[in-house]
Amino acid sequence: MTKLSVNINKIATLRNSRGGDVPNVVQVAKDAQKFGAEGITVHPRPDERHIRYQDVFDLRPVVTTEFNIEGNPIRKFIDLVLKAKPEQVTLVPDAEDAITSNAGWDTMKHRDFLKEVISEFKAKGIRTSIFVDPDPAMVKAALHTGTDRIELYTEEYAKQFAKGNKAGIAPYVACAEIANELGLGINAGHDLSLENISYFKNKVPGLLEVSIGHALIAESLYQGMEYVINQYLSLLRS
Ligand SMILES: CC(=O)[C@@H](O)[C@H](O)COP(=O)(O)O
Numbered sequence: 001m002t003k004l005s006v007n008i009n010k011i012a013t014l015r016n017s018r019g020g021d022v023p024n025v026v027q028v029a030k031d032a033q034k035f036g037a038e039g040i041t042v043h044p045r046p047d048e049r050h051i052r053y054q055d056v057f058d059l060r061p062v063v064t065t066e067f068n069i070e071g072n073p074i075r076k077f078i079d080l081v082l083k084a085k086p087e088q089v090t091l092v093p094d095a096e097d098a099i100t101s102n103a104g105w106d107t108m109k110h111r112d113f114l115k116e117v118i119s120e121f122k123a124k125g126i127r128t129s130i131f132v133d134p135d136p137a138m139v140k141a142a143l144h145t146g147t148d149r150i151e152l153y154t155e156e157y158a159k160q161f162a163k164g165n166k167a168g169i170a171p172y173v174a175c176a177e178i179a180n181e182l183g184l185g186i187n188a189g190h191d192l193s194l195e196n197i198s199y200f201k202n203k204v205p206g207l208l209e210v211s212i213g214h215a216l217i218a219e220s221l222y223q224g225m226e227y228v229i230n231q232y233l234s235l236l237r238s
């Protein structure tokens with residue numbers, strides 16, 4: 001079964017846009033789990049423009065499913081993760097000024113660095129995953145970093161699917177088959193949505209977990225809007 005981890009970065013972005021504490025990320029994490037989410041994902045960036053480092057500590061005690069912290073393993077991030085002790089850390093090679101994650105690791109070039117960081121997390125009992133492009137060479141080399149899992153970067157799949165090109169799934173299937181053979185667990189994420197998730201999940205063998213944020217929060221807004229507008233109208237007319 002593929003687990004759903006809900007990425008709540010966008011909730012923090014909305015909160016930060018106004019100051020104050022609405023919406024409250026801790027409450028959203030509690031509710032998401034109450035509604036069935038099997039994990040909560042956060043991706044604190046160095047500028048803390050959405051999830052703040054303090055949010056991670058506030059969330060830790062309320063995440064009773066699986067806490068997945070994503071980020072570039074700069075020292076500050078490593079220390080945060082070691083202190084918060086999530087169930088999983090996902091390493092992402094994102095630049096400080098990137099709007100969102102835009103590439104996977106070069107697992108050959110950064111093998112020694114990844115190996116060192118991964119062993120630090122694993123020594124504390126934290127499961128590790130590394131974000132990779134759907135490139136067989138990168139998946140094969142991921143094995144030598146000692147990581148438990150890979151996270152397949154799905155932006156290209158989502159782009160191709162939106163254009164009606166279902167063949168865009170092929171590199172993901174090939175990489176998943178390699179990962180399964182090597183005994184690497186498979187996660188996936190980025191731009192997955194209600195439209196493209198079924199096809200992905202049905203085609204990619206051994207998919208353990210997806211983390212979804214941007215589309216899931218947008219879809220929740222759309223699907224909840226009619227109900228909320230009606231509540232306002234009924235209050236205004238009573
Ligand atoms: C690792 C990844 O794929 C990202 O999608 C991510 O975690 C989302 O980050 P933002 O919310 O900052 O776009």
Ligand SMILES: NCC(=O)COP(=O)(O)O
Nearest residue numbers: 007189190191211213214
């Ligand atoms: N790891 C991917 C993730 O957490 C969510 O990415 P997105 O759905 O916000 O694109």
